[in-house]
Amino acid sequence: MSLAPLEEVQAAVLRECIPLTPRAVDLQDALGCVTSMPVEAEERVPPFDNTAMDGFAVRAADTVDPPVELTVVATLAAGADPSNVHVGTGEAVRIMTGAPMPSGADAVVMVERTHAAGDVVVIEHHAAVGDHVRGAGDDLKPGDVVVDAGTVLTPAHVGVLASLGYRRVPVFPRPRVGVLSTGDELVDGPQPLRPGQIRDSNRAALLALVRQSGFTPVDLGLAPDDETAIANAVESGLDTCDALVTSGGVSVGDFDYVKAVLDKLGSMRWWQVAIKPAKPLAFGTVKGKPVFGLPGNPVSSMVSFELFARPALRQMAGHRRVFRRVARAIAAEPIRRLPDGKLHLVRVVASPGEEGHWRVRAVEGQGSHQLAAAAGANALALVPDGEGVVAGESVDVLVLSGDDPS
Ligand code: AMP
Ligand code: MG
Numbered sequence: 001m002s003l004a005p006l007e008e009v010q011a012a013v014l015r016e017c018i019p020l021t022p023r024a025v026d027l028q029d030a031l032g033c034v035t036s037m038p039v040e041a042e043e044r045v046p047p048f049d050n051t052a053m054d055g056f057a058v059r060a061a062d063t064v065d066p067p068v069e070l071t072v073v074a075t076l077a078a079g080a081d082p083s084n085v086h087v088g089t090g091e092a093v094r095i096m097t098g099a100p101m102p103s104g105a106d107a108v109v110m111v112e113r114t115h116a117a118g119d120v121v122v123i124e125h126h127a128a129v130g131d132h133v134r135g136a137g138d139d140l141k142p143g144d145v146v147v148d149a150g151t152v153l154t155p156a157h158v159g160v161l162a163s164l165g166y167r168r169v170p171v172f173p174r175p176r177v178g179v180l181s182t183g184d185e186l187v188d189g190p191q192p193l194r195p196g197q198i199r200d201s202n203r204a205a206l207l208a209l210v211r212q213s214g215f216t217p218v219d220l221g222l223a224p225d226d227e228t229a230i231a232n233a234v235e236s237g238l239d240t241c242d243a244l245v246t247s248g249g250v251s252v253g254d255f256d257y258v259k260a261v262l263d264k265l266g267s268m269r270w271w272q273v274a275i276k277p278a279k280p281l282a283f284g285t286v287k288g289k290p291v292f293g294l295p296g297n298p299v300s301s302m303v304s305f306e307l308f309a310r311p312a313l314r315q316m317a318g319h320r321r322v323f324r325r326v327a328r329a330i331a332a333e334p335i336r337r338l339p340d341g342k343l344h345l346v347r348v349v350a351s352p353g354e355e356g357h358w359r360v361r362a363v364e365g366q367g368s369h370q371l372a373a374a375a376g377a378n379a380l381a382l383v384p385d386g387e388g389v390v391a392g393e394s395v396d397v398l399v400l401s402g403d404d405p406s
Contacts, residue, residue: 003274006343010308012269013283014322017290017312020175020242024168027158032214033171034318035151041144044137045163049101050078053132056092056114056121057105060129067124072116076102092121101133108132140164150320172318177210177309178241179203180220180233182248182258183296188222201371202247202301206294209305210245215313220244225255227264234261238289242316245309248296250282258282258293266291276342277368278304290316297368303345303380306398326382329358329397335381336388343384347377350399360397378402 022036051057057076062068070092074085078098087093087104094116095101095108107127115122140146146164147157153169161169186200187193200222210217218241223233230249237244249258250270259282262268266286270293272279277300282293290312294304311322330353337344346362353359360381365373382396389395 001272003279003341004271006273006275006307009271009273009281010311010323013290013292013308013312014315016283016285017243017315019318020173020316022170022172022318024170025173027161027167027169029174030153030169030171031155031158033153033169033174034320035147035149035153036170036172036318037149039146039161039166039169041140041142041146041164043140043142043164045140045160046134046136046138048136050098050134051095051101051108051132052097052134053108053110054096055108055110055112055132056116056123057087057095057102057108058092058123058127059087059089059105060107060127060131062090063107063109063123063125063127066126067122070121070123072119072121074102076100092123094121106130106133150318152319172316174214174216175242175313175316176216176218176240177313178218178220178237178244179206179210180223180230180237180244180246182223182225182230182246184225184255186222186248201298202294202296205298205302205371206245206247206305209302209310210313213310213313215317225249225257227257227261230257230261231265234265234286234291238287238291241289243289243309243313244286244291245294245305246291247294247301250280250293250295252280262286262291262293274342275303275307276340276344278307278345279342281308283308295368298371299347299368299374302371302374306380306400307345324398324400326396327358327399329353329360329379329381329395331381331389331391331393331395332359332361334388334390335360335362335383335395337383337386339385339387341385343382345398346381346383347374348379348381348397349377350379350397350402352402357394358397358399360395 075094076099082100085102113125181203207217220237223229249256262284266284268284292309294301314322348360350358363377379397379399
């Protein structure tokens, strides 16, 4: 079987993963979700003219020749109703930040530029009309588009929607992603290992990747290398999930049953991708829902999630940009490899370098079983087929975490 180019497999997977049906979700659950339609303001923010400062609301014309003495006729705190308060000629109102402007006043003089004694305030500053007044609708007016369709909601968006009184927002829901480990050798938890057993690490890592990507993780546990057990786990998982991620059982070994199960339950495609690590990928749709059969080696399963599952799940979540941006880096040391017809995804430490470039250094231990070594990396260098890169040469990277140098 010939090796399939990475982009070809990514495109084939994306074709099967369509956005979930939009619905209104609670504002507090919407952070990071993508809006499915524009949201408009239906009221003004702020709703009324108010003061940006603690001080005195005045008529600007009264302060032309400071210092001037004005009579303090009332006090307005934030939340006060200003209906019965009026500032006439020669008058002022003591006012606190956020309080509504009283009728008659057209400016605020900050308290630091005044001296008050009893009912009299001395204004030491010539105020201009509008000074320190936040006008009604300064931030939003009815009909303004608050967030456009396709916006990834940030904490500020959540706040803006709250400022308009919205409790829910129309978004593409977060995909619920079931994670299943397969393998007779796997053990859950801390009990002593019998000969031949290892602990299941993929499920924990993949559940964490699902969460980190903004999706909802669902733990589907462990299945042995048994067709019926895997089929049952996949089918029941799909009852409650929008997509599944399994690990193990997709290579060419004697007990690799995930492929067989996906083939029976739905339509399955199986690739040998021209990449290292994470060469095998089984991908199927069962009951119209995508199932990603990722390879079992711990580093491979995580790289495979990053390259195939994350973009596809982002597409389901309504994201318009599904792939991570490829950044340019300079190799701080040589990254050697041998020609083998594959793109190598080398685990590297990326740190901000000069002129907006990353500097990268490969971590020691590039085996696809060496998860501890990979855990020290924060980026994948895309090293094309050939002999690798020399020190000082540029290389493309996918930065998984860390501050952007540019
Ligand atoms: P497989 O893809 O099932 O042939 O597994 C490839 C390698 O990954 C084997 O060494 C497995 O023991 C290991 N492996 C499979 N699943 C897991 C898992 N959930 N956690 C840790 N290692 C695993
Ligand atoms: Mg296995």
